[in-house]
Amino acid sequence: xxxxxxxxxxxxxxxxxxxxxxxRGDTRVPELSTDQIRNQLGLGLDxxxxxxxxxxxxxxxxxxxxxxxxxxxxxxxxRAFRTTLKRFGTSRPVNTTxxxxxxxxxxIYKDIPGGQILGPTYDYTHRLIDTGPxxxxxxxxxxxGTHPADSDDRRHPAPGMSGPAGRQRPDKAIPPxxxxxxxxxxxxxxxxxxxxxxSARCQETGHKSxxxxxxQPLTFPVSRTLRLQALARGDEGFxxxxxxxxxxxxxxxxxxxxxxxKVGIATVCFTPPELGFEICIGRIRLxxxxxxxxxxxxxxxxxxxxxxxxLVFGQNERKAMSMSLLDRSLSDTDKNAEAxxxxxxxxxxDPEFILSHCDSVESSGFVQHLxxxxxxxxxxxxxxxxxxxxDPATTQGEK
Numbered sequence: 160x161x162x163x164x165x166x167x168x169x170x171x172x173x174x175x176x177x178x179x180x181x182x183r184g185d186t187r188v189p190e191l192s193t194d195q196i197r198n199q200l201g202l203g204l205d206x207x208x209x210x211x212x213x214x215x216x217x218x219x220x221x222x223x224x225x226x227x228x229x230x231x232x233x234x235x236x237x238r239a240f241r242t243t244l245k246r247f248g249t250s251r252p253v254n255t256t257x258x259x260x261x262x263x264x265x266x267i268y269k270d271i272p273g274g275q276i277l278g279p280t281y282d283y284t285h286r287l288i289d290t291g292p293x294x295x296x297x298x299x300x301x302x303x304g305t306h307p308a309d310s311d312d313r314r315h316p317a318p319g320m321s322g323p324a325g326r327q328r329p330d331k332a333i334p335p336x337x338x339x340x341x342x343x344x345x346x347x348x349x350x351x352x353x354x355x356x357x358s359a360r361c362q363e364t365g366h367k368s369x370x371x372x373x374x375q376p377l378t379f380p381v382s383r384t385l386r387l388q389a390l391a392r393g394d395e396g397f398x399x400x401x402x403x404x405x406x407x408x409x410x411x412x413x414x415x416x417x418x419x420x421k422v423g424i425a426t427v428c429f430t431p432p433e434l435g436f437e438i439c440i441g442r443i444r445l446x447x448x449x450x451x452x453x454x455x456x457x458x459x460x461x462x463x464x465x466x467x468x469x470l471v472f473g474q475n476e477r478k479a480m481s482m483s484l485l486d487r488s489l490s491d492t493d494k495n496a497e498a499x500x501x502x503x504x505x506x507x508x509d510p511e512f513i514l515s516h517c518d519s520v521e522s523s524g525f526v527q528h529l530x531x532x533x534x535x536x537x538x539x540x541x542x543x544x545x546x547x548x549x550d551p552a553t554t555q556g557e558k
Contacts, residue, residue, distance in 0.1 A: 182227050193220035205444065205473020206230055210519055211237030212373055212392045213244075214443050214472050231394075235520050241373070249369075250429045251437065255447050255470070257339050258423040262474075265343045266417035267451060273340040278422065280476075343419040344449055344466065352463040353451075379511055383490070386514060390485060391471050393517030395478045401507045401517075402481035409505040410488050411452065418451040418466065422474050446471050448479035450487055465490070485513060 183190065197204060197220045207219040211234045218240055219233065226232035262278025265271045277283070347353035372388040381389075390398065405411040425445050430437045448469040467487025469479035488508050503509040516522060 182225070191224060193217065193224055196220040196223050202474060203228075203230060205475055206395060206478075207233045207237055209472040209475050209478065210234040210392050210394060211241065213237050213241045215240075231519050231523050235523070238520055246374075248429060248431070250427050250440070253425045253427065253443075253445070255421065255425060255445065256342060258421065258425040258445065258447075260340055260421050260423035262422040263340060263420070264417070265419050268343065268346070271343050271419075272346075279474075340421075344451075347418075347451070347464055353466065354463065377514060381510060381514060383486075386489060386510065387468065387470070387482075387486065389514045389517060390469070390482045393482075393514075394519035394522065395475065395481070397517045397519070397522070398481040398485060399477055401513060402484040404505070405484055405488055405507045410507045411484070413453055415450045415452045415467075415484060415487070417480070418449040419447075420449075420476060420480065421447045422476065444473050446473065446475050446479040448476070448483045450480065450483040452487060489513065 197216050200220075200223065203223060204216060204219045207222060207230055208214050208216070210230075211219065211222070213219075215237070218237055222233035222236040222240075223230070225236060260276060260278075262280060263273070263276040265275065344353060370382060370384045370388075372385050372392070377385065377389060406415070423445065424442050426439050427441050427443055428437050429440050446469075450467040450469075451464050452467075454463055454465040465487065467483035467485070467490065469482030469486065471479050471482065485507060489510050491508065503512075506512045
C-alpha cells in the first residue's frame, strides 16, 4: 500500500492525535475491548483474518479496534503484522472430511449422508433491526452487559451446544454431530458424473507444493494453487461482485448449483524436524464450498458435472461461494487456453483481471494514494493543456 510522503511533520502528529481521540470516542461510554470484538463481532473478525492471510483472533480484534471498524484498514494492519512473524515450517494439508462441522448444507440433494445441518446463519432470520434487549442463551430478553464474557470457546462451538456458538448449556434435543461427514460430491463420483478434474487441472497448471503467495509475487500464467490462494485472501466485495456478474450473463452459460457448503473446526498438524513425529498445534475455523455446474461433451470433455472450489478462514459463506464460482470460471479459461479458443470473453473469466484486482490492500492503496500531493503531476497537465491551446497548428487541425 502507498504510504504518506514526508513533509508537514507537525500536522501529521496532530492528525494522529485526532485519530486516537476519535477512536476512543465519548469517554463516558465504556471502551470497546478486544474480547468484546472477538465474542460479538465474530463475522467481521473472520473476514479480517481471511483477507489478512493470518489466523490470529487477537491480532484481528486489535486491528478492528485500532481501525475503528474499518475492515479494509484492519486487513492492512494484520498483513503488516504478519510480515514480522517467523515462518518455521509447513503444516500437513487439512483434511476437511475430518472437520467438526456445525453448519453443512447442500442445494442439489434434499437428503444427504449425515443430514442437512443448518447451524448458525442469518439465512432464516427476519431482516429487521430489533431495538429490544438481546436474547440470552434461553431465548429470553436480557439487558446488555448482564452476563460476564464467555471464554474463548465461543469461536469454537462444540457439537450438541445450543445457540449460535460458544460455551453454553448442553441441549439434549440437539444430537451431537459426527466428527467425520462424507462428502456430497462423492455421490456424483460414484455415479460417474464427476471426475477428479480439479486436481488434474492443478497439475496441468504447474502446481508445486511450496507455492506461497505471501512469499512470492503473483506472475502469469498462474497455477491453480496460487489462484486459490489469491482468491482466498481477496476482497469479499470484489469477489462477490465478480461472481454476481457471472450469474448475470457475463460468464457462466448455465445456472450453477451449491454442491456443499460446510463451516466447522479443523485441526492443524505439524511435524517439527527436531521431533520427527506429527503433533497438533491448533484448531481453526473454516468455510468450505463446492459449486457444481453441468459440463457438456465438447472440447474432448465427457458429459457430466464440473466443480469450483472455495476454502477460507472463519465463517465466510458469501466469500467461499463467490470464490468457488470464480474458480470454476477461471478453470474454464484454462481449458480455452489449452484448446486455443481465444481469450476470456468477460472480466470474470480473465485471470489477470480478477487476481490482479481482488487484493483489498493493493486496490485500497492505489485509490487512496490520490489523496497525497500531486502538485508536480497536475502542473504538467496544465502545461500540456496550455501548450495545446496556444499551438496554431493544433488549433487549426481541431477546427
